[in-house]
Amino acid sequence: xxxxxxxxxxxxxxxxxxxxxxxxxxxxxxxxxxxxxxxxxxxxxxxxxxxxxxxxxxxxxxxxxxxxxxxxxxxxxxxxxxxxxxxxxxxxxxxxxxxxxxxxxxxxxxxxxxxxxxxxxxxxxxxxxxxxxxxxxxxxxxxxxxxxxxxxxxxxxxxxxxxxxxxxxxxxxxxxxxxxxxxxxxxxxxxxxxxxxxxxxxxxxxxxxxxxxxxxxxxxxxxxxxxxxxxxxxxxxxxxxxxxxxxxxxxxxxxxxxxxxxxxxxxxxxxxxxxxxxxxxxxxxxxxxxxxxxxxxxxxxxxxxxxxxxxxxxxxxxxxxxxxxxxxxxxxxxxxxxxxxxxxxxxxxxxxxxxxxxxxxxxxxxxxxxxxxxxxxxx
Numbered sequence: 001x002x003x004x005x006x007x008x009x010x011x012x013x014x015x016x017x018x019x020x021x022x023x024x025x026x027x028x029x030x031x032x033x034x035x036x037x038x039x040x041x042x043x044x045x046x047x048x049x050x051x052x053x054x055x056x057x058x059x060x061x062x063x064x065x066x067x068x069x070x071x072x073x074x075x076x077x078x079x080x081x082x083x084x085x086x087x088x089x090x091x092x093x094x095x096x097x098x099x100x101x102x103x104x105x106x107x108x109x110x111x112x113x114x115x116x117x118x119x120x121x122x123x124x125x126x127x128x129x130x131x132x133x134x135x136x137x138x139x140x141x142x143x144x145x146x147x148x149x150x151x152x153x154x155x156x157x158x159x160x161x162x163x164x165x166x167x168x169x170x171x172x173x174x175x176x177x178x179x180x181x182x183x184x185x186x187x188x189x190x191x192x193x194x195x196x197x198x199x200x201x202x203x204x205x206x207x208x209x210x211x212x213x214x215x216x217x218x219x220x221x222x223x224x225x226x227x228x229x230x231x232x233x234x235x236x237x238x239x240x241x242x243x244x245x246x247x248x249x250x251x252x253x254x255x256x257x258x259x260x261x262x263x264x265x266x267x268x269x270x271x272x273x274x275x276x277x278x279x280x281x282x283x284x285x286x287x288x289x290x291x292x293x294x295x296x297x298x299x300x301x302x303x304x305x306x307x308x309x310x311x312x313x314x315x316x317x318x319x320x321x322x323x324x325x326x327x328x329x330x331x332x333x334x335x336x337x338x339x340x341x342x343x344x345x346x347x348x349x350x351x352x353x354x355x356x357x358x359x360x361x362x363x364x365x366x367x368x369x370x371x372x373x374x375x376x377x378x379x
């Protein structure tokens with residue numbers, strides 16, 4: 001796509017520029033019927049150093065691409081000290097990438113992010129991550145015809161080709177699965193559990209001990225996914241921040257914990273698909289849409305739900321009890337979703353080479369319907 005107006009890349013240096021940065025996707029994706037505008041206030045809190053504890057161990061820069069006075073793209077670049085400490089791979093990241101259908105714009109934005117990262121001593125760029133491995137990860141490359149679930153990304157088909165044209169190659173693919181929660185219980189579940197089932201208790205989160213329960217979930221998650229590609233552990237502050245969201249959005253029974261011999265061993269979190277109820281908000285929560293949001297979540301539970309967090313302790317990996325525990329927490333939470341009228345559940349994201357988790361999901365009738373890609377390039 002050609003455009004006679006010259007392109008300029010402007011760094012974020014004011015609150016007004018940050019507001020424009022958050023609104024850029026609307027200019028790029030607003031005509032796409034599958035796109036749902038994220039809540040402006042939530043995005044602003046996400047990008048705020050005083051409101052997002054991720055910034056305690058990471059930093060970022062952002063830029064907007066303009067043609068004349070018209071914003072036509074944006075990008076961020078991030079350096080996460082926890083990632084570097086854990087992986088020692090010299091990697092920095094790009095994210096928040098949205099742009100017009102023009103390879104020049106993508107190339108200019110990516111080169112700007114690369115130049116900043118290179119100047120900070122980074123050797124490899126990877127992304128998109130917006131902002132971390134525990135946030136929105138990957139570029140949608142398959143599944144453009146359906147709307148994204150809460151906290152999942154959406155783009156247009158041309159993004160991938162323009163990123164590849166700028167010299168990037170695939171690092172890893174992630175999958176999103178959907179499943180109807182009223183699936184029949186797989187016979188393999190009882191075979192996997194065997195006599196161990198009597199040692200297991202599955203229970204909902206105890207809200208009267210919320211902080212303690214939150215610490216348990218974090219401990220299981222950080223242990224369960226420690227060997228996962230790109231893993232960076234949740235800090236205590238990050239998980240507490242996540243806990244505030246969980247406390248407001250979901251009932252206790254939508255967080256299920258499995259105990260083996262009285263010790264927490266696995267868990268699952270099922271969120272209402274907030275995107276389903278904010279489609280008509282146009283990103284605005286204030287002044288009155290927050291009332292609509294709470295009313296819709298309490299009185300008219302969404303027909304869809306997303307499982308963003310789930311984990312089984314590593315000590316049970318590669319044992320029959322491992323997938324058995326995963327089945328049990330899925331089974332426990334899905335009954336409560338069915339009771340609320342939920343018709344579809346997304347489990348995301350799942351690494352393409354995580355055969356164990358994929359087998360579990362496919363055994364209950366799940367199908368992968370979206371694919372997200374993380375790209376990388378040597379600097």
